Amino acid sequence: MHRLRLSCLVPLLIATQSFACPAVSVRRGPVEIALAASKGGYVVGEPVELTLTVTNWGGEAVAYRFNDAQRYDFVVMRENGTVVWRWSHDKAFAQVLGTLTLPPGDSRVYREGWDQKNIDGEAVVPGRYVVEGIYPPRRPPGIPGVAQQRGPRVMINVSPLLR
């Protein structure tokens, strides 16, 4: 069984301070989806480590079905909601249907890094960014009838290099 582990030791709270270790979770029935960033504040170009943890706190197994090999996603936005980067934007996924069954008390942990570049490969400017963890992954644009549930969001701050 995988216990909920966050690389940042600050427990689940909504981060509003630049240098707090931000982590937040949302609850969907018995399943908790938690997102944590390794730090609250980064200097320009510093890798941002992101961890998404899915835990079944209920008494029964929970099953997810996936259209392909993608299980999760991470999105970075400006505070106004403009998407800056999406983990999946340059990814290919094997086109095989799959399932994941989470037994009671079990977790899955997904870790990815953001190199502070936008989807065009350009470095982002200093400022505040909202990171969202998405589980299960959203369907591609143009697929009707799919409700898009908002995932947990944390805020991070990117500062200029101090000289």
Added chain:
Amino acid sequence: MHSWHVVTLAVAALVVATACGGGATGVTPPSGPGAVSGTTSVDAGVATALAAGGSLPRARGVRSLRGLAVYVPDEVLVKFRPSVQAQDENSLHASVGGRLLRVIPRIDVHILKLSAGTSVQSALATYRSSSLVQYAEQSAYAYALATPNDQFYPLQWHYPKINLPAAWDVTTGAPVIVAVVDTGIRFDHQDVQGVTVQGYDFIDNDSNPTDPGCVTAPDDPSHGTHVAGTIAALTNNGVGVAGVTWGGASGVKIMPVRALDGCGHGTDVAAASGIIYAADNGAKVINLSLRFLASPQVVQDAVNYAYNRGVTLVAAAGNDNGPVGYPAAYPNVIAVAAIACDNTKASYSNFGPEISVAAPGGDTPDCDGDGSPDWVLSTWWSPTLSSGNYYGYDQGTSMAAPHVSGVAALLISRGIVGPAAIRNRLQQTATDLGAPGWDPYFGWGLVNAAAAVGVANTATAMRAFAGMIGGSSITRQSDIVQVNAAGGFAITNAQTGTKSVFAWQDFNGNGVIDAEDVYGRTDNVVVNPGSTTTGVIVTVRRYTGSPIQP
């Protein structure tokens, strides 16, 4: 509940074959394309021997590629018109030199043994010229369709679904390299031993494209191993599963190119690098059972690079029941939709104007009544399984695409080469599903392997291509295209310059222009870039020269 099931084969008994270097078919990739169109003209000497539709009459001793005689050498079948009297029938038989063996009841077809010295050709000509006769044809041998002896072949419903057993009577594949740009494969699986050629790992950037499995989901099976097994698992070896092509020492070769990690994720750069590697290292078909959420230009550039080197690219349409994803949606890729066992669209299969053909991908219908949904069965491995040889079911357009890649390799084995010609062949011979003609869910229909490889008209289709001849070999400089029933042809990607245009009917099906064939050549055809040279006439006649390798 994990909704896959695994068939375990406990004993690995197969002798390990050596890996093969795998020679590609000798195809010269076209470049700098121009177009040529024209007609074939039949020389008077063979005009009478050509039947309607441009195919030769059945001749004695014609053999399929598997070495079996197709026709009984001295036997013909004759059906008379209903009002013909018995004495007239007997009189005609006597004049031909045929001895009546028996009459097939109900349909009144006469079976005749020809006397020594009487040719089948002349006998048929006489019968066919008589107003008493409804039809006459040479008696053909019947053979059981190829049935591989692999242990789990009876569970592979998806092969008869695309008429593979009949196709296997014609060809089970030649050493054509099919690249599987995927998660890598498990080289220790008994059903891929000796099937692979050297590949590459663009995840770890080394020359070992072994699939390590998925760390975050160790139960998930090796996607690339499943795909590779569908294309070319060792077949007729008494164990495991069959492949669309019968991989092995003399069969189709898999080039594993690892561009997805063990969890099935990969980047655009890895995929593009994998496609380029495959094209540069002899692959003639590239299978892409993957999809991007975006449309990476770098992947499209890689696709176009491979296509322009004569590689056929096949990709999964995607599993969102929505628009076709990339790379399947690129113009130079054959986009494959998935069907369930009952020929309905798989519920997940993407659709749209890019769909070329459909193939089995599995879904919830249970056509064999075993209580389980019918998915695609192939080779299997995951980190949670102990070492051994496993087989399992999966579903998705990932599973449909390798069926088409395998059939494409069979076509290359039959001398139908070049991505445009292969796409056309697959589409023209597909079994129409859904709305008549093309539709966005099935494309031109369910891929039909037997029709594609020409079971019904083995080796008798006349084809045309551009190139240069030198001695006993031809450097082909275009795709080989089919000559239509009216004798016309349209070559769309000939190299520019002064070329020869060839028309060829490989009547004995041996892949060589030789004495059994009909052949013609027109020299000094000027092919200009971006334009069509029209009005080219190629006169064909029975070939009597030394064998030429096209």
